[in-house]
Amino acid sequence: MLRLYDSRLSGNAWKVRILLTQLGMPFERVTLDLATGATRDPAFVAKSRFARIPMLELEDGRTIVESGAILTYLAEGTDFMPVDRFSRAEVTSWLMFEQADLLRNLAMPRFYAMRGMTAQMADRIAVFHEVGYAALGKLEAWLTDREWLVDDRYTIADLGVFAYVSMAGQGGYEMERFPAIVNWVSRIESRPGWVPLIDGEKA
Secondary structure (H helix, E strand, O other): OEEEEEOOOOHHHHHHHHHHHHHOOOEEEEEOOHHHOHHHOHHHHOOOOOOOOOEEEOOOOOEEEOHHHHHHHHHOOOOOOOOOHHHHHHHHHHHHHHHHHHHHHHHHHHHHHHOOOOOOOHHHHHHHHHHHHHHHHHHHHHHOOOOOOEOOEOOHHHHHHHHHHHOHHHHOOOHHHOHHHHHHHHHHHOOOOOOOOOOOOOO
16 A cells, blocks of 8 residues: 655645545555654655655555655546646646745745744745745736646646645735635635545645
C-alpha cells in the first residue's frame, strides 16, 4: 500500500491526500509533528532527501518528494493529467507558478496568524501580501472567463494551485477582491472525493 507522510496543517500534503482520495487509491497516512523536528530524524531524511513533507512511499519502498512531483506521478494515465503534450506543459507551468509565486507569500502570513504573531510580524506580512496580491491578480485574470486552469477541465493544475489559495484568507488576504478565484475554489470543493484539510472541518 502507498504510504503518505504528511502533517496536519500542510497545504502541500493536503493536495496529495485529495488526489489519492479522488483517484480511489488506498493509502496509509503517517502524520508527523513538525514541531518536534520529526522531519530531521535520520530515518526520515534517508527517505526524504529534502527533509520535508509531503513524501509518498511506494509499495516497493521507493519514495517521491515534492508535492508537484507526487501529483504528477499519481495523475499519470488518469483524467487528472492531459495526454496532449502542450496541455501537459500548461499543467506543469501552473504547478511551478504556485510554488514560486503563491506558496510562500500565502503560507507565511497564515503561519504567523496561527501562532498569534500577526502584529509582531506586520512588516514582513505586508511584503508577503504585496507579492501575493500580485500573484493572485494573475490567477484571477486567468479564471475570469474560465472554469478551470487547463483545457476547460479539472486537472492537477487546479488541485496544485488550490490548497494555499483556498486558505489565503487565514493570512489576512481580502479574497472578496477575487470573485473568480472564490468561485473556482467552490467548484473544486464540490468535486467528488474532495476532503477537508482537517477531518470534519472546512479548510
